[in-house]
Amino acid sequence: MPVWLREYSWRQTSTAVYLSLPLRGVRVTPANIFCTDQYLKVSVPPFLFEAILFAPIDDTNSTAKIGNGAIFFTLYKKEVSMWDSLTLPNAGKEKLQYLRENAVLKAHEKAKEETEAKKVTKQEHKKYALEATMKLEEAERTRIEDLKEKVRLKVTKELELWDKQQKEAEKLKRLQKEGELYQGGDQVKEKKKEKMNKARIPNEGTSKTRLKPTQGCHGSYSMFSEGLKEEQLPAPRSAATIKISFTSRVFPTALRESRVAEEEEWLRKQAEARRTVSADLSELEDLKEEEKNPDWLKDKGNKMFATGNYLAAVSAYNLAVRLNNKLPILYLNRAACHLKLRNLHKAIEDCSKALELLTPPVPDNENARVKAYVRRGTAFCQLELYAEGLQDYEAALKIDPKNETVEKDAEKIRHLIQGTSQDS
Amino acid sequence: MSSSGLERPQVVAHVQQALNYTLFDCKWVPRSARLLCLGSAARGTGLIQLYELSGGRLALLREIEKAKPIKCGTFGATSLQQRYLATGDFGGNLNIWNLEAPEIPVYSVKGHKEIINSIDGVGGLGIGEGAPEIVTGSRDGDVKVWDPRQKDTPVANMEPLQGESKRDCWTVAFGNAYNQEERVVCAGYDNGDIKLFDLKTMSLRWDTNIKNGVCSVEFDRKDVNMNKLVATSLEGKFHVFDMRTQHPTKGFASVSEKAQKSTIWQVRHLPQNRDIFMTSGGAGSLHLWKYEYPAQRSKKDSEGAEMGVAGSLSLLQNVTLSTQPISCLDWSPDKKGLCVCGAFDQTVRVLIVTKLNKV
Numbered sequence: 001m002p003v004w005l006r007e008y009s010w011r012q013t014s015t016a017v018y019l020s021l022p023l024r025g026v027r028v029t030p031a032n033i034f035c036t037d038q039y040l041k042v043s044v045p046p047f048l049f050e051a052i053l054f055a056p057i058d059d060t061n062s063t064a065k066i067g068n069g070a071i072f073f074t075l076y077k078k079e080v081s082m083w084d085s086l087t088l089p090n091a092g093k094e095k096l097q098y099l100r101e102n103a104v105l106k107a108h109e110k111a112k113e114e115t116e117a118k119k120v121t122k123q124e125h126k127k128y129a130l131e132a133t134m135k136l137e138e139a140e141r142t143r144i145e146d147l148k149e150k151v152r153l154k155v156t157k158e159l160e161l162w163d164k165q166q167k168e169a170e171k172l173k174r175l176q177k178e179g180e181l182y183q184g185g186d187q188v189k190e191k192k193k194e195k196m197n198k199a200r201i202p203n204e205g206t207s208k209t210r211l212k213p214t215q216g217c218h219g220s221y222s223m224f225s226e227g228l229k230e231e232q233l234p235a236p237r238s239a240a241t242i243k244i245s246f247t248s249r250v251f252p253t254a255l256r257e258s259r260v261a262e263e264e265e266w267l268r269k270q271a272e273a274r275r276t277v278s279a280d281l282s283e284l285e286d287l288k289e290e291e292k293n294p295d296w297l298k299d300k301g302n303k304m305f306a307t308g309n310y311l312a313a314v315s316a317y318n319l320a321v322r323l324n325n326k327l328p329i330l331y332l333n334r335a336a337c338h339l340k341l342r343n344l345h346k347a348i349e350d351c352s353k354a355l356e357l358l359t360p361p362v363p364d365n366e367n368a369r370v371k372a373y374v375r376r377g378t379a380f381c382q383l384e385l386y387a388e389g390l391q392d393y394e395a396a397l398k399i400d401p402k403n404e405t406v407e408k409d410a411e412k413i414r415h416l417i418q419g420t421s422q423d424s
Numbered sequence: 425m426s427s428s429g430l431e432r433p434q435v436v437a438h439v440q441q442a443l444n445y446t447l448f449d450c451k452w453v454p455r456s457a458r459l460l461c462l463g464s465a466a467r468g469t470g471l472i473q474l475y476e477l478s479g480g481r482l483a484l485l486r487e488i489e490k491a492k493p494i495k496c497g498t499f500g501a502t503s504l505q506q507r508y509l510a511t512g513d514f515g516g517n518l519n520i521w522n523l524e525a526p527e528i529p530v531y532s533v534k535g536h537k538e539i540i541n542s543i544d545g546v547g548g549l550g551i552g553e554g555a556p557e558i559v560t561g562s563r564d565g566d567v568k569v570w571d572p573r574q575k576d577t578p579v580a581n582m583e584p585l586q587g588e589s590k591r592d593c594w595t596v597a598f599g600n601a602y603n604q605e606e607r608v609v610c611a612g613y614d615n616g617d618i619k620l621f622d623l624k625t626m627s628l629r630w631d632t633n634i635k636n637g638v639c640s641v642e643f644d645r646k647d648v649n650m651n652k653l654v655a656t657s658l659e660g661k662f663h664v665f666d667m668r669t670q671h672p673t674k675g676f677a678s679v680s681e682k683a684q685k686s687t688i689w690q691v692r693h694l695p696q697n698r699d700i701f702m703t704s705g706g707a708g709s710l711h712l713w714k715y716e717y718p719a720q721r722s723k724k725d726s727e728g729a730e731m732g733v734a735g736s737l738s739l740l741q742n743v744t745l746s747t748q749p750i751s752c753l754d755w756s757p758d759k760k761g762l763c764v765c766g767a768f769d770q771t772v773r774v775l776i777v778t779k780l781n782k783v
Binding site: 148151152155156159160162163166167170233234235236237238239240241242243244245246247 | 434436438455456457477478479480554555556557569571573574577578579580581582583584585588589591604605613615616617619621623626627628631633758759762776778
């Protein structure tokens with residue numbers, strides 16, 4: 001239960017109320033004072049002072065002075081009048097409650113408004129600062145533009161001057177020439193003849209025909225200056241050819257067409273493939289040294305394929321793949337064996353695996369890729385999946401358009417497809 | 425920062441003209457304020473347009489239409505009075521036109537089986553000595569030198585050996601024409617080969633490969649003892665070779681620079697100062713470079729053979745004018761700093777580069 005403070009003294013003028021509230025022995029801070037326009041509360045636990053004021057006051061301008069064991073309030077009245085008493089009489093409990101709540105709400109609103117106002121002023125300040133900097137930059141820019149413009153104007157003027165000079169010079173020249181023409185008419189003609197003769201003699205020796213003589217149609221002034229020079233011109237060069245060859249490159253494409261990155265990747269993959277030796281040595285311990293070499297196994301497999309021993313070839317390739325599963329050639333050859341053995345699905349699998357390993361597509365592995373496509377195509381056709389087969393044949397043709405057997409087979413398949421579609 | 429920036433040469437865009445055809449080459453007409461634009465119209469015919477720079481605009485003076493699109497042109501082999509234009513077109517034809525009477529060419533030959541990619545002329549315009557000659561480089565791998573006085577057959581032909589695969593020749597340039605006999609042709613190919621042919625001895629003088637296709641080669645001066653050669657290529661690289669000293673095995677010394685990520689389409693040296701050149705890039709940018717010579721241009725290697733020493737490059741300015749590649753560039757031989765460039769966004773721009781005197 002708070003201790004109500006009832007001792008207070010007050011006096012008033014027509015515009016203000018002065019209230020003095022003694023509070024001994026406790027520290028009062030501004031947070032303890034709560035004031036709205038008709039409600040005043042001071043709460044310093046355990047003390048409590050509360051007053052519903054007689055008339056509204058201007059709470060923003062009113063002040064409270066804390067010190068000397070008392071709070072001294074200066075409350076400015078909203079309306080000029082003399083109050084009968086400080087507090088409202090007949091203040092019922094409900095009224096009190098209502099006023100209290102109201103007061104709190106009002107205080108909240110005020111606080112909100114204040115923050116809003118602060119925000120707005122802050123924004124304005126920022127805007128102002130921004131505009132100021134923009135103006136400065138604008139000024140700088142216009143200054144530079146002006147300088148540039150000045151330079152441009154100066155230069156344009158110079159150009160016009162030069163232009164005029166050119167035209168005048170040309171005019172003068174023309175007048176001069178005409179003047180001279182009229183004056184020395186006959187002399188000119190004679191001189192012309194002389195020069196023509198002189199010019200012809202050195203050229204008679206050569207067998208080249210002279211194209212349209214340029215002196216004739218252009219008037220005599222060209223003769224004056226050019227005639228002498230014509231004499232001194234050497235005869236046209238005797239024709240000769242220089243044969244040249246172009247720089248060869250490791251990959252015969254110019255840098256802009258080169259797929260150097262891809263080719264290097266391919267080379268790297270090859271190198272890696274040769275280096276990898278897969279695990280599983282436990283089973284292979286009883287194999288001889290040479291039987292662990294995938295290349296040797298590949299050769300063995302090839303030999304067996306050649307003699308027709310396809311099963312043995314397959315097993316050789318299988319072992320080789322177990323040792324090193326990154327060599328596309330093994331899969332290719334195994335696919336060929338499977339084709340012969342009519343294990344068509346396995347053949348298709350192997351071709352696909354080989355093609356996977358043969359990326360990126362570069363001129364180096366063209367042959368291998370053609371083989372892979374052709375073998376897979378054959379397998380598809382033997383399974384009567386002609387559409388897929390044709391696809392593969394066409395891919396092979398794309399890589400190697402000049403291969404006639406592939407061309408012929410592709411044609412055959414197309415006919416077959418057309419034949420079956422006609423039937424159905 | 426800005427003040428020192430403004431001390432460097434500035435590239436000022438003077439005039440811009442939108443065209444309704446694809447522009448492949450643009451050239452100043454010597455001794456005048458006129459320029460030529462060569463290109464291909466949408467209907468597949470060739471166009472030559474003659475503009476005059478007057479006031480702040482380009483005024484169209486003449487428009488000439490020809491059967492095949494025109495890829496490249498040069499005034500290099502014609503006299504100053506005649507000012508005939510030599511062009512190479514998409515059909516492999518070399519034509520020399522008199523722009524006053526352009527209906528029939530002054531000289532015409534079907535020089536190549538495929539498009540003529542590049543053309544250069546020497547011996548005309550009062551520069552250099554010797555007979556005027558034109559060299560063309562084509563997609564069929566041949567480089568042919570023509571004399572306008574000789575019909576139908578070239579005076580020199582650089583072609584691949586029988587059975588060799590052909591590489592497109594993308595660019596050609598004349599050089600070393602300091603007296604009547606000496607002349608050299610440099611050709612760049614799409615596989616990065618640069619070959620130097622000596623026309624006096626009719627032999628291959630030097631051969632190298634810069635890995636990326638060569639878009640443009642140019643000597644700094646055609647009419648002096650060969651001094652420097654700039655070769656630009658794809659992927660933003662270009663090389664500057666010092667051509668004064670040829671080592672028997674190592675060839676010419678070079679310095680290379682990678683300026684931009686895109687193809688460098690053209691290089692052109694300033695006619696008034698041979699150490700300044702401009703490169704144009706595939707991103708629509710132009711870079712202005714200056715070459716500085718080393719303290720000693722040649723030194724002896726371990727066996728006592730003379731070896732060249734390459735200098736250094738400094739970027740004077742760069743500017744981005746367009747979003748499309750700038751495929752052609754030409755400096756005016758009469759006004760220092762005036763240049764024209766054409767880009768694939770169908771605009772031709774006349775630019776002025778300032779402060780070149782102070783560089």
